[in-house]
Amino acid sequence: MRRSGSIFASIALSLTLAACVGGSTDTSAEDKERLKVYVLDKAPEDMPVKLGVNFDGKVTLLGAKITPAGVAKAGTQVKVTMYWRADKKLEAGWNLFTHVLDGSGERILNIDNVGPLREWKGDKQVLSPSQWEPGKVYVDEQDFTVPNNLRTDKIQFTTGIWRENDRLKIIGGPADRENRGIVATISTGAPATPATPEPSTRVPALRVNKLDKGVKLTLDGKLDEPAWASAPSTGPFVDVRNGKPAAGFPVSGSVKLLWDEQNLYLGFDVKDPDIVSGFDKKQKDPHLWTKDTVEIMVDPDGDGDNKDYYEIQVNPEGLVFDSQFDDYNSPKKDPDGPFGHQEWEAKLKSGIVVNGTLDKPGDKDEGYVVELAIPWKSFGKAKAAPPKIGDIWRMNFYAMQENNGVAWSAILGQGNFHRASRFGRVMFADKDFVPPVPFGAPGAAPMLLAPPPPPPGPSGSAPPGAMPRLRVAPGIIRTPPPIVPPPPQQPPP
Template sequence: MKRFLFPTLLLLAAVACAPKTGAPAEVPIRTYNAPKATGAITIDGILDEADWQNAPLSDAFADIRGVDFEPKPIKQTNMKMLWDEENLYIAGIIEEDNVTASLTEHDAIIYHDNDWEVFIDPDQDCRFYFEIELNALNTVMDLLMDRPYRDGGKFYLPWDLRGLKTAVHVDGTLNDPSDTDKGWTVEMAIPIASLCVEFQTPQELLDKDWKIGFSRVEWLKESGPEENWVWNPTGLVDMHQPERWGVLHFVK
């Protein structure tokens, strides 16, 4: 009996990762070639480390429904990534003329504010992946998904990304609409060991490419609907399409 178990699990994983009917057949997948950091990265929201300056700037974020979808985002968003043996480092560069944030409790539903969102599936199997959201007050929501909602997935909000460090720098004034801000920057250090929930080692994870999605929720109108500006469009208003996220390649 035991020898049949492994192929069955593989089959389940393949089914879980297949795109569903009704969604666009093909979405171009972006790849980011992340350099290895040569020095320490101080998580203070300020991207003045030489490593950040040398890291490539991502493509500008587009509407979640597609790179050519109209209307296009009216505010620029980019990201950068770095890595070392301990951490994945993420920088978010978010143009914003009116930086706002209200939520202060850990694990609040952060996308009710304008936010910055990261989705990570290190082993690319569309199961057991991570979602991290934060606002301009650096309030974090982090959770673990067992699989996408479309496959009956459940989220586990009490899960916290052990050792996660995040910081935000506001270039302007927070919650003061009387002036014009330039934007906000996010700096994150994500311990690779804390993403090993499927019996991998950090080195095993670093040996291969990851799936990674970035999204920015922007409430242009208070009444909504919200804008979803993303690095790799999924083709529909739903980030929980892991096979359509971009690829993180670790440059060795």
Template sequence: MLRHTRTLALTLMTVATIGLGCVGGSKSNPVNKEALKQYILPAVPADVGTRLDVDFEGKVKLLGYKITPAGNAGPGTEIKLTMYWQCVETVGDGWLLFTHVLDSGGERVLNIDNVGPLRDWVDNKQALAPMAWEKGKVYVDEQTFRLPDQLNTPELTVTTGIWKGDARLKTTAGPHDRENRAIVAHIKTGAANTPKPTVTQIPLKSLRVDRMAKDAKPIKIDGKLDDDAWKTAATTGPFVDVGKGTPNPAFPVQGSAKLTWDDKNLYVGFEIQSKSIVGGFPKDAKDPHLWEKDTVEIMIDPDGDGDNLDYYEIQINPQNLVFDTRYDKYNEPKDDAKNVYGHMDWSAKLKSAVVVDGEIDKADAGKGYVVEAAIPWASFDKAKQVPPKPGDTWRMNFYGMKNNGGMAWSPIMGEGNFHKATRFGKIVFGMPGEALPTGSASGSASALPAPSMSAPMKIAPRLPMPPAK
């Protein structure tokens, strides 16, 4: 039995071609061992750049690094970083490299874990990760990345380390922080330091979503969002920065979502703006790691209490591939080594369609894409009431994602990852033209109509933000 019904429409300016190549995501191609030989040295070279000698539990040493430009680099600058690692003892299966670029307050600005020849993500692992390193050899780790076009920190710090699941190899010598990250380099940006908004300054999002009129024509799932029901559907308005709750035009993906419902389905429509649209998965992939490239994401906690118990995750990418799963509690069950993310046998049984404006897997060759989905209420097997009654509140969040980063309807504000249900917005279900039952929702959710859609936003150039842990 099929888990989903899917339709993919590639239209408008160009005919999209779907390739299997990718940047920082799962690949179907095998590791090119011959090409990787140039990054493996039999002994420590005479020049390893600036010495660091960071020791990771006596198993691996970060000998040193070279960085260009050195010292100062303004917003938008391309950075070339080369690090020299020595394998002292074999580390065992599952250990991978990570690199984080932090602002002056310690907040992560970039995740470039899977950027570079050693780190290309192939078959759910890095091409030449520490788990494959041989004792005594030195590994030349090259990373090229671009700083965001907009920065609000005068200094960036490049940190790196070795991780597996929820663990990191401990740093026992050399420059490092309390989170077992080696401190590699500091970059002066010349930007002013802008205070980050606090959670209390960013109220939790709330949105009333009315049922479709009973005499309305059924929604046709074709990825166009041109049915009459969508004209009056509730809309989230433009997505915001996940960590700050404010617009972030520098992020390479912008978007918004629309919602409506009937007795059978929850209907969700996404309008995503992006110059570079990435697919990159086999067309028959089952539950692929869509978050590693381009996708939209829906998080749903049906009880409305934000307790992260029995919640659902659904992702749909520009190829109209679907990842769907159910979690018992916050991020559990989860086992990175076994490729387990929730109860992946759960199926949303959804019907979806995608229309792409541009060409997939070609840089700066698109404008964006539209996702349209009908999700049966019956799929939410842990919900107390389906379909919801007028006045019922569910917790949801909506994301437009690229390389495991994203923009959100309701910002997380540093309180956790994209799964943090206490930061999901409140969806209050209603009937058109009717007041909500007394005490069913806050005035902010029940008294105000849904906000109108804004004009399309400008899209900034793509930033490299590979998979996070």
């Protein structure tokens, strides 16, 4: 096992955190009565569109009706009625999703929770597939408006069934490789040119200037050098689902970046009222993402295609795991791994300051700081490492808790935390470099990305277990914690 070099400081502080996962599969008597008109013994024989999309032998999307049936120009209201048959009883937690794609396959709308069956109540849709009775047919009505800024000659209406980070596998019928059933392809009458994404759907961009020659950083977790004071910051991490401020999530964070010819430097500042580690150091492959950790995703090619990317996590106790992936979440072997090429090592060094106490839910913590140096030579799949002035890599950064988290760049429901097309863009520069196109401006790079979906939706870094094994680096450094009088105890919120 490997532990990164770390420095711990401790300040006594308190909060109790509770989380609820899962929930009842029951639909209330009132909702059953209201929705009974959407439950049939058999599908109508006059369905205009016959589909037969088979979801793992458990649910079949029999067909659909689309109104209007012809061209749907920008601004047109479209109604899609789908007919689902429950073939077997599903476990709790499965819900419906719908993505509307443009002609290039990019998502332009997410209407997961639109329609009578999909009204979100508590932790599930009001009449989700998990509540369906085998043998019955369910009428799923959805309405959407074709976006006014659309610049594509066709849109594709796709749907599927999701639970947490998984989608129910499609084994028959029209579908794409993302386990989405293809319901209809609708002509818009518009020219087949790419749409310009709304500013809120663009991935963020960060210019990172090179350290001046001779400047060295001390990895102590304090981030108090002048170089860190002037380093560019991501700003506060956002809700991974929609890119909005994540006020409801208990953990918040940001990260600063620097670089030189030897290393990529990162300084995470995480606010966390209840810092949890709780891992047995002798345990093989402890699941860091189930508690508190920071996470880094790196796509050196900068193209967001999920080819040859890297994942690194470091928790408040200095534990590290890392892996290299050939493709999106691949290779992996469910449920326990291996996940990616676990033999890869980032060979990072770190300094960590914990402003609070680990694994003491009865007191209130402030958070923790993780300062990292990752050698460029570790990124063996990169075209150039260290990068050249002006090179752009794709990266994302997370502050995680219990397999969820906040991010620099929102995923917008397009997969889990590994989705490289949603990684932000990091340009490596020096103070004199002037890019040929203003970095981060419209037109600087093609970024045909989806608009934010309404919550909730699948999130999290990966399905349970879909993480590389943990290793511990030698040479952890500890310093005695300062003696600080505890604040007055406060009742948990």
